[in-house]
Amino acid sequence: MTEPIIDVVGLSRDFTVRAPAGRLRRTSRTVRAVRDLTFSVPEGAAVGYIGANGAGKSTTIKMLTGILVPTAGTARTCGKKPHRQRRELAREIGVVFGQRTQLWWDLPLHESFRALAAIHRLPSDRAAQRQVELVDRLDLGEFLDTPVRQLSLGQRIRGEIAAALLHSPRLLVLDEPTIGLDVLSKERLRGFLGEERAAHGTSLLLTTHDMDDVQRLTERILVVDHGQMAYDGTLAGLVDRVGAQRVVVVDLLGGAHGAGAEVGGGAGGAGQAGGRAAGVPDLHGIPGTALVAVEANGLRQRLAFTPGLTTAAEVIAAVAARATVRDVAIEEPDIEDVVRRLYLSQ
């Protein structure tokens, strides 16, 4: 394989915090924002970078993109030393900070794109082609002429991402890209990022508090706690490690209304007032599980289980022995909760 897109060895960063002490003296205290991080991300990968506020996520990103210089250790991004080769690196990465704009506040998007194309020295035909692609796929057409300061948050973030991708970077770094967005905007953005990666093989490093982002967009997660690496692996592995519970959601076929009664379309049919749909048992007492919810008159039931004690397949088999299963889904645990458990277990 080619060299990793991000390669970090023993990366640390201290900040000096000064505070007044007495009338004239000041004390200075060293805060270690990031300590001794080591990890590597292969080209083309999508990695979620997770941690509580103040865990060191943004500091790490700033060191990886050349904004901050490490106190100790080395970082290589796209094979370059981020701070030393800042300008060369800037041609190969795209960065979006969700809460801070990188566009020109009082310029419309199309002028920002023109300026960025000039900044990255893109040949005009390539820039135009790429812009058409991004405008189309991110649906920017209707507000290309509006100054950035007048855009809604969702529009602005789409504009920021288009601006970061205009020069077709090898690595896209997103710091809280979906913060503050409504569900629909988040969903569209995730869809776009998936397509973009499929089409261009762009590597992705994403910090987020939104666990759907992690589940939908990344195949590997890094968890930092107080500047130190707390976990590096898959989401499923993390769930295993902290023993968080997964949930099997089963949709059952009711007996009384025959084979035609279904959950999805059956709001009027199966959902009679009051009772339980006939012929549907409660799924109490399945080994290794707890029944956490019964919905739609018993036609949908949720069983929580701890990986390791039993498996999804065993649970489904046990359910199938007691009722007619129409559909099965498995819900992964809420990652905020998983991270919290991980922190507590340290």
Added chain:
Amino acid sequence: MADLAPYRAVLSSRIRSQLAYRRSFALDVAGSAGVGLLEFLSVYVIFTNVTELGGLDFAGVALVFAFANLGFSLADIVVGHVDALPTYLRSGTLDAFLLRPLSVLGQLVTSDVQLRRLGRCAVGVAILAVALPQAGIDWGWGAALLVVAIPLVGAVIFAAVFVAAAAAQFWLVDGAEFTNAFVYGGSNAASYPTSVFTTPLRAAVTFVLPAAFTAYLPTLLLLGEPGPAWTPAWLGWFAPVAAVVAWVVALTGWKAGLRHYTGTGS
């Protein structure tokens, strides 16, 4: 940097957006001209009481004032917004600059342009137009060249002062008041014949803050005056040298400031 296209793209958008609201722009220009005129009024008031200031007559002092104002406002148009550096730091704009494949200072300078300061430029040009024929100048190619070169070199010197002041703000997060004392104090000191100051102060505004090089010393050359002790007129020929030294200091300070920000040093 040979290729200025990236900077030009931002700058041209910026100029267009400033010219978009014509009436508002015209008012801004008029306001800026008003500031220049008011400042000149104080020179005029002085000359209702005296006939000579620091060895120069009214026409000579008006020339110093006009050259200093023209040089300062040219610098202000191009780099005046750099003293808003703390705002750029707080809003994350400086981080955005660091993420682009261009020089940070280049991006900061070209991120804005204060076209309304053209009003103050116009005041300077107008005063020059009136005062130059009355100042008793021995006209020739040399004098003509000086008239063009003085405001340009002055602008270069003032621009360096602006950049040095911006660099200091990497350390002084809320230090705009402090650095303004040098920037605007320097501009003010440059607008009067430096000979009115006591020798230590005159040395300070000549050799520490090179304000005297922006107008007073080269104006002495133009008028054929000898100049006071310690800062003779021939120093005026060294104004370009002062400009180079000022920029070396400013750029060294800027680089140190940026290093402080990204955390290489300290």
